[in-house]
Amino acid sequence: MQPFTTLTGIAAPMLQDDINTDQIAPVQATRLGRDDRGLLFQRARRRADGSDDPDFVLNRPHFQAASILVSGHNFGCGSSREGAVWTMIANGIRCIVARSFADIYRENCLQNGLLPIELDGEAADGFCARVVAADGAAPFTVDLVEQRIGGPGGPDIPFTIAPADRVRLLEGLDDIGLTLKQSGDIAAWEARMAREMPWLQTAHDARDTTSS
Numbered sequence: 001m002q003p004f005t006t007l008t009g010i011a012a013p014m015l016q017d018d019i020n021t022d023q024i025a026p027v028q029a030t031r032l033g034r035d036d037r038g039l040l041f042q043r044a045r046r047r048a049d050g051s052d053d054p055d056f057v058l059n060r061p062h063f064q065a066a067s068i069l070v071s072g073h074n075f076g077c078g079s080s081r082e083g084a085v086w087t088m089i090a091n092g093i094r095c096i097v098a099r100s101f102a103d104i105y106r107e108n109c110l111q112n113g114l115l116p117i118e119l120d121g122e123a124a125d126g127f128c129a130r131v132v133a134a135d136g137a138a139p140f141t142v143d144l145v146e147q148r149i150g151g152p153g154g155p156d157i158p159f160t161i162a163p164a165d166r167v168r169l170l171e172g173l174d175d176i177g178l179t180l181k182q183s184g185d186i187a188a189w190e191a192r193m194a195r196e197m198p199w200l201q202t203a204h205d206a207r208d209t210t211s212s
Helices: 027-031 083-090 103-112 121-134 163-171 175-180 183-196 198-202
Strands: 006-009 011-013 068-070 095-098 115-118 140-143 148-150
Touching: 011 121, 068 121, 083 103, 103 115, 103 163, 183 198
Parallel strands: 011 068, 068 095, 095 115
Antiparallel strands: 006 140, 140 148
């Protein structure tokens, strides 16, 4: 998992509520084994004849290389489809700023190195207005170390994130990586148990019903 410290890039506005995982990564295309990059908003960005829809935000020339996506409430609702995060990363999007996230989608973001930022109230209103006004002409910078978003049209905007989630992203750790950080303590516990309860080291599995 790639660590996340700071990101400077174009922010694309997709200011809708309840964008679900099947919109982000359609299940039919997933079953056909399409690559992660081509999945992103596949139905929304294509016309009926298969050509690109020039009105879809990520098809517009100034947003095609966007690395920050800005959205509304309940982003990523629907299924637990992890491909809806993989396809974001495959397309260079490493940060999503939304008013709220579906819980499972947010956890999938954290597991894969994509930073989910929640802004609400005036902070969200102001940031969305700045992104729309910039219209892809100037980048924004997301700084996870300082927990701030900077860019055109106003002062830096602070954001909050749980300390454990921040460390996970800064160090590029999934659940296994977080566990391995405690490998010294785990090894010490196992050694202590081996000394104090040696009978556990040779105990037979209770499910073993074979007889001698």
